[in-house]
Amino acid sequence: MKRRLTLHVPREAVHQPLTYRLAVDFDVAAKILRAQVAPNQSGTMVVELSGDIDELDAAEAWLERQGLRLDRAPDQIRVDPQRCVDCGLCSSVCPSGALAFAAPSWRLQFHAERCLVCEQCIPSCPFEAISLGLDQRVPATIQLSAPPT
Ligand code: SF4
Ligand code: SF4
Numbered sequence: 001m002k003r004r005l006t007l008h009v010p011r012e013a014v015h016q017p018l019t020y021r022l023a024v025d026f027d028v029a030a031k032i033l034r035a036q037v038a039p040n041q042s043g044t045m046v047v048e049l050s051g052d053i054d055e056l057d058a059a060e061a062w063l064e065r066q067g068l069r070l071d072r073a074p075d076q077i078r079v080d081p082q083r084c085v086d087c088g089l090c091s092s093v094c095p096s097g098a099l100a101f102a103a104p105s106w107r108l109q110f111h112a113e114r115c116l117v118c119e120q121c122i123p124s125c126p127f128e129a130i131s132l133g134l135d136q137r138v139p140a141t142i143q144l145s146a147p148p149t
Helices: 018-026 053-065 089-093
Strands: 002-009 029-036 043-050 069-071 076-079 099-102 107-111 130-133 141-143
Touching: 002 053, 018 029, 018 053, 043 053, 053 069, 076 107, 089 099
Parallel strands: none
Antiparallel strands: 002 043, 002 069, 029 043, 076 130, 099 107, 107 141
16 A cells, blocks of 8 residues: 655654665555755655555654654645646646646646646646645545536
């Protein structure tokens, strides 16, 4: 199974080979979706962990013992339909197809289950319609604006 977490890494743990230890000690693969970690500073990473449920539980417990704070409700991309004009700029930079257009409306659709939370779309929007938030109520796929009548 997979779990997506936000890891808040304290300064003293920044130099640890966390993903290596997860793989070797717990058989958990860690895919880093986003990282803001500078040398000798605390940092934040969004990761997707893959493994058996017992291994994931053990890996999370180990991370917490290393001083990391785990946020199990990680940031999610949100698109404001009031600001979006369906220009398509964001979908052209999205590496996963989470932002896409489809017939018959050809309006922007956000497929949350495909989103890597890489944030590349945020600066691409000239209308500041895309932001990062903690809204767990976002459905897997939402139609951002109603088709023309
Ligand atoms: S955060 Fe990345 S993957 Fe998610 S919608 Fe934006 S560009 Fe696509
Ligand atoms: S770049 Fe902004 S306005 Fe254009 S489609 Fe994406 S969210 Fe909508």
